[in-house]
Amino acid sequence: MIGCYDFCGHYEWTFEWLRQQGGHALVLDYWEQAIYGESQTHATKLILDKGFAGMKEYWGHTLEHEAAGYQATEGEGVYRIDMHECPSKGFLIKNGLVQYQDYCDHCIGWIGPLMRDAGFVIDHEHNHAGQCWWEMRRTEHATKAGVPGELSGDADVRLRPDWQTPAIDRFSRAIHPDDKLP
Amino acid sequence: MLTTLMNAEPGSPLPYTDTKLVGAADFYFALNATFRFIERKLGKDALHRYWQDLGTRYYAPVTTQWRAGGLRAVADYWRAFFKAEPGAEVTVEQLADEVVIEVKTCPIIEHLRDNQRAIMPDFCEHCYFVSEAMAQPAGLCARISGGNGRCTQRFSTQALPPQDINSITRCA
Numbered sequence: 001m002i003g004c005y006d007f008c009g010h011y012e013w014t015f016e017w018l019r020q021q022g023g024h025a026l027v028l029d030y031w032e033q034a035i036y037g038e039s040q041t042h043a044t045k046l047i048l049d050k051g052f053a054g055m056k057e058y059w060g061h062t063l064e065h066e067a068a069g070y071q072a073t074e075g076e077g078v079y080r081i082d083m084h085e086c087p088s089k090g091f092l093i094k095n096g097l098v099q100y101q102d103y104c105d106h107c108i109g110w111i112g113p114l115m116r117d118a119g120f121v122i123d124h125e126h127n128h129a130g131q132c133w134w135e136m137r138r139t140e141h142a143t144k145a146g147v148p149g150e151l152s153g154d155a156d157v158r159l160r161p162d163w164q165t166p167a168i169d170r171f172s173r174a175i176h177p178d179d180k181l182p
Numbered sequence: 183m184l185t186t187l188m189n190a191e192p193g194s195p196l197p198y199t200d201t202k203l204v205g206a207a208d209f210y211f212a213l214n215a216t217f218r219f220i221e222r223k224l225g226k227d228a229l230h231r232y233w234q235d236l237g238t239r240y241y242a243p244v245t246t247q248w249r250a251g252g253l254r255a256v257a258d259y260w261r262a263f264f265k266a267e268p269g270a271e272v273t274v275e276q277l278a279d280e281v282v283i284e285v286k287t288c289p290i291i292e293h294l295r296d297n298q299r300a301i302m303p304d305f306c307e308h309c310y311f312v313s314e315a316m317a318q319p320a321g322l323c324a325r326i327s328g329g330n331g332r333c334t335q336r337f338s339t340q341a342l343p344p345q346d347i348n349s350i351t352r353c354a
Contacts, residue, residue, distance in 0.1 A: 001290070001309050002213060002236065004205035005266035006198040011209075013240045014216060017232060021224060034219035039212040042297075087202075095198045 008091040015100035027100075028177060031109025040110055047118050055079045055136060071155040077141050081134045082157040089130040104128060104169065105177045116175040123172055127165040131157050145172065195258040196266065197243035207268045207293045214294055218302045226304075233308050237315025248320035256281045256322065256337045269293060280338035291331040291353065301353040306330060310345050313337070326350050 002010060018026045036044070046054035052074065059072060059081060069085030092103060104126040111134075115122055119138060123145035126132035133156070135145050148158040157163060170181045221229045238245075247255045257276040260283055264270040271287035294301050306329030313324035317337055325336045329351035336342070 001263070001267075001288075002312060003263060003267045004207060004209035004213075004289075005200060005202075005263070006196070007205060007209035007212070009198045010236060010240050011212065013236070014232075017235060018220075021228065026223065029223070030216075030219055034215040035212060038215035038218065042208075042211075087200075091198070091200050094200070097198065 006091070006095075008088045009095060009097050011106075012092055012097060012103045013099050015103070015106065017099075019100065028109060031106055031177070032113045035106070036110035036113045040114070044114055044117075047114060051118065051120075052079050052136075071152060073152040073155070075146075075151050077137055077143065078146075078151065079136045080146070080151045081132075082152050082155050083130075083132045083134075084155075084157055084160070086130040086132065089128075093130060102128070102169070104132065105180075107132075108171060108174065108179075109177045112175040112177065112179070121173040121175060124174065125158075125168055125170050127163060127168045129162070129165050131160065131163060133157050195247065195255065195262040197241070197247070204266055204268050207289065210290045210293045211297070211299060213290065214299060214302055214305060217305060217308065221302070221304075230307075230311055233311035234315040237312040238319065241312070241316045245316050245320045248317070248322065253277075253279075253281050253337070253339065256317075264289075279340050280336050283335040283337075285328075285333045285335065288331050288333065295331075303352045303354070305353045306333065306350050307347060309333070309335065310347070310350060314345065330354060 015027055015030075018030050022029075043058045046058045048054070050057065056072065056074065056079065070081060070083045073080040073082070089103060092098065107126075108122065108124060112122060115136060119140075120136045121139050123135040123137075124132065133152075135151070137143060146152075149156045171179050172181060174180075217229060220232050224232075244259055247259065251258070253276050257274050260272075260274045260281065264272040264274070267289045269287060269289040269292050270285075273284045273286070275282045275284075291301065291305070306326070309329075310324065310326045313326070313335065317324040322337050322339060323342050325338070325342050325345050327334050327349050330353045333351075
């Protein structure tokens with residue numbers, strides 16, 4: 001049997017297996033169709049129905065359940081997550097598991113299409129060390145991403161002394177992994 | 183794989199360990215969706231190959247433990263495995279030439295049902311394909327009977343008749 005205890009390990013392994021079968025496009029399809037379209041329908045329902053309140057309800061439950069070190073902040077027209085200890089990436093780092101080129105892209109791989117369908121855009125950065133931040137705003141809301149500390153104060157992950165890594169990936173008003181800034 | 187083994191918790195039969203004692207059951211939704219996606223996109227043979235590749239590659243450290251430790255290592259692994267799966271009701275018995283696992287409540291099927299998820303009909307076949315791929319290089323063979331929430335899994339040092347896929351109950 002394949003279990004959920006080491007799920008993140010075989011999940012990450014699966015990305016690379018799929019890439020070898022059908023390239024980047026198949027991995028993107030997997031995140032959008034299998035993860036967003038089927039696995040995460042409980043998140044989809046909450047966020048499509050309730051918007052920001054649904055985000056709070058979904059991530060409050062899920063991140064607690066996964067024992068994540070994070071803070072969620074609700075601001076005027078924005079929902080922000082500061083992830084200090086990603087349980088998923090942390091599991092891979094702890095166990096030395098690296099098969100796919102960028103595991104962290106899987107989050108925007110399914111959350112991006114969800115936000116697109118719910119009428120939101122995402123500002124996001126991840127540092128490949130188990131830390132990231134997210135800001136979700138209504139598509140028509142033109143406000144730019146907050147500067148470090150502006151929305152979540154001292155909990156802003158960008159204020160950590162270990163935030164800066166050699167390869168931080170950035171997304172601005174994004175809905176898709178390929179929206180990654182050069 | 184050496185890195186993996188070096189990072190495993192000392193003394194744990196599980197090759198990949200977490201800070202949590204038990205996994206998050208909602209990940210079972212993703213397993214079900216992943217199998218369905220691969221079958222739909224790449225076909226049934228590719229899904230079988232995916233399961234076999236998982237067994238021989240991702241779970242290679244387990245095979246290494248089984249090859250070195252024999253049936254004792256097989257029993258230790260499955261006891262630790264099911265202890266970390268939420269809602270599993272399982273007995274693991276080590277006999278002279280086989281380990282017999284009686285799955286009274288499969289945690290995956292239970293959770294998918296509890297959440298009204300459509301279970302992929304051939305879902306339970308993954309247990310055979312993955313386990314056989316793990317077992318064979320260790321000189322063992324794996325056979326499954328039952329399914330759809332309850333099954334018997336045998337890991338034997340003896341050559342057993344080939345797995346009859348039709349004896350694995352389809353999920354409904």
